[in-house]
Amino acid sequence: MSSTLSWSDETALANTLGLPASAARILKVAHGNDALAGLDLASQTSLPVLPLGQGSNVVLPHLLQRAVFVSTDRSVQVIDEDTDAVLLRVGAGKGWHELVLETVTNGWFGLENLALIPGTVGAAPIQNIGAYGVELSQFVRAVHGVDLQLAEKKSLSAEACEFAYRDSVFKNILRDRFFITSVDLRLSKLPRVDVSYPALKNALDGEAQPTSQQVCDAVVRIRQQRLPDPALQPNAGSFFKNPIVSPQVYAALRDEHSELPAFAQTNGDYKLAAAWLIERAGLRGFAAGRVAMGERHALVLINTGKAGQQDVLALAATVQQRIEALFDLHLEVEPRVYD
Ligand code: FAD
Ligand code: NAP
Numbered sequence: 001m002s003s004t005l006s007w008s009d010e011t012a013l014a015n016t017l018g019l020p021a022s023a024a025r026i027l028k029v030a031h032g033n034d035a036l037a038g039l040d041l042a043s044q045t046s047l048p049v050l051p052l053g054q055g056s057n058v059v060l061p062h063l064l065q066r067a068v069f070v071s072t073d074r075s076v077q078v079i080d081e082d083t084d085a086v087l088l089r090v091g092a093g094k095g096w097h098e099l100v101l102e103t104v105t106n107g108w109f110g111l112e113n114l115a116l117i118p119g120t121v122g123a124a125p126i127q128n129i130g131a132y133g134v135e136l137s138q139f140v141r142a143v144h145g146v147d148l149q150l151a152e153k154k155s156l157s158a159e160a161c162e163f164a165y166r167d168s169v170f171k172n173i174l175r176d177r178f179f180i181t182s183v184d185l186r187l188s189k190l191p192r193v194d195v196s197y198p199a200l201k202n203a204l205d206g207e208a209q210p211t212s213q214q215v216c217d218a219v220v221r222i223r224q225q226r227l228p229d230p231a232l233q234p235n236a237g238s239f240f241k242n243p244i245v246s247p248q249v250y251a252a253l254r255d256e257h258s259e260l261p262a263f264a265q266t267n268g269d270y271k272l273a274a275a276w277l278i279e280r281a282g283l284r285g286f287a288a289g290r291v292a293m294g295e296r297h298a299l300v301l302i303n304t305g306k307a308g309q310q311d312v313l314a315l316a317a318t319v320q321q322r323i324e325a326l327f328d329l330h331l332e333v334e335p336r337v338y339d
Contacts, residue, residue: 005037015055016118017312017335018234018303023052023068026335030059030072032153035146035179042067046085049148050338051179053120054095057236059337061309066338071122071180076102079184087141088185092122096129096157104216104310108187112216113194116223118230118237122180126170127334132219133197137163139187145180154178165271166334226297235294239301239316240274240331253327274331277300281322291315313337 008026015021024047027038042049050066052058073091076099080087086108090099096119099195100111113134117124117331125143129136136174140158147154156178162169193215194202204210228235245253252271254260257280262270275298278284284298290307293315294300301315316333323331 005034005041005298007041007067010253011057013052013060013068014061015236016230016234017055017059017236017301017307018230019060019307019309019312020062020332021055021060021064022062023050023066025067027067027069028072029069029179029181032144032146034179035069035148036151036153038067038069039146039148039151044247048176048260049175049179051122053092053123054118056118056230057123057333057335059236059309059333061339064338069121071179071181073181076181077105081189084190085186085188088187089144089182090121090185091182092120092145092180094117094121096121096124100216103187104212106259107212108189109192109212110134110187111185112212113197113200113219115216115219121183125161125163125168125180125183127166128168130166132200132222134196135163135165137161139185141182141186144184145178146180147174147177148179149177165244176183193203209284227295228300229301233294234303235300236335238274238299238334239293240278240299240319241334242274243272243329243331244269244275245329246270249329253329257327272329277318277323277327277329279333281319281326283319283322286315286319288315288318309337331339 008028011022011026013021013023029035029038036198047067049069051069054114071092074094075091077087077089092144096117099121100115113132117129117131124136143156143161193210193212197202199222202217203222247268250262261273261276265271278298279307286293289311290305291311292302292304294302320331323329
């Protein structure tokens with residue numbers, strides 16, 4: 001065990017929802033061996049270990065009774081390349097948006113649609129981050145880390161990560177069980193961009209063959225116009241997942257609500273826009289004490305002033321009840337809620 005490894009003096013947990021939160025213990029972890037040594041350290045307490053990043057997809061309690069592991073590895077290495085592509089190994093502590101900007105500057109294609117998503121590289125596989133028609137899973141070749149139950153270093157292939165829509169094995173059988181230390185991403189050197197997402201196409205103003213820099217800039221522009229900046233209006237991004245329903249459920253809903261936006265999935269199901277459902281339920285801008293649903297974006301729950309976890313969960317429950325009453329649909333909370 002590394003002799004220098006010890007709990008951090010700092011116990012406050014920064015989070016984009018701006019909830020007052022701290023952890024029983026925090027450990028800064030540079031690599032897999034640190035994580036293994038950290039498990040020894042944690043076993044001397046009764047605290048379960050929990051990996052966290054920048055707190056942009058969590059709803060935290062006042063005191064999180066966990067030994068929180070945070071990656072400090074911000075390295076980016078080219079571990080393989082050929083004429084068409086480059087294979088990067090990126091440390092889990094690297095800021096996601098910072099990585100996107102670096103890849104765009106280097107002329108590597110793929111991540112530009114995922115610009116300005118808050119958080120770390122290590123957290124990106126957890127919900128298979130996605131935006132503007134692109135998902136992380138398209139680029140992942142492997143995820144490296146430590147199995148916290150077996151106390152073993154492990155590498156998972158992309159297939160073993162079981163990526164799906166805002167989902168992965170890390171939200172299911174490996175939930176709270178795997179500390180990600182680095183992620184391998186394969187990016188194209190060939191100028192291929194995906195501008196099929198309508199809002200992105202519009203923002204590019206008919207540009208037929210945009211560069212990855214142009215796509216990245218357009219995504220940043222749209223996001224800055226549409227989404228509240230957590231530094232000014234604390235939030236955790238989309239608070240609910242877009243529900244995915246069977247063709248039968250979709251047909252019944254469409255009969256009642258002819259303008260309901262829906263997107264056909266490859267398996268025949270339909271993805272519905274949660275923001276539209278919330279707006280239709282009259283909850284855009286709906287305020288309850290120290291929290292409110294967004295005025296600009298109905299899917300974003302905002303901490304409007306010194307809210308605590310209970311304020312957030314109470315508003316989320318109200319929204320879920322109204323949507324259930326109106327559409328007979330359950331909205332699933334996207335950020336992870338801890339008690
Ligand atoms: P945290 O919030 O700290 O943790 C999230 C989860 O990941 C937790 O369950 C935690 O246990 C786990 N985790 C964190 N680090 C590790 C690790 N090293 N090993 C294992 N598990 C780990 N998401 C999208 O998909 N698309 C978007 O477009 C998008 N836009 C957003 C916009 C805003 C304004 C905000 C606030 C959030 C948005 N999000 C979006 C959600 C969020 O940015 C992502 O989920 C992000 O990947 C979370 O990163 P984080 O470092 O903050 O993770
Ligand atoms: P939007 O463009 O207003 O569209 C609303 C919803 O419709 C989106 O959630 C999107 O689903 C879906 N959609 C729109 N066009 C689509 C198409 N051609 N094919 C399939 N689905 C389509 O969305 P927005 O809220 O401004 O967000 C823009 C993008 O950023 C979205 O991809 C969204 O997921 C992402 N984002 C995510 C978060 C988060 O915290 N998870 C926060 C902000 C933005 P998808 O969500 O599946 O793309």
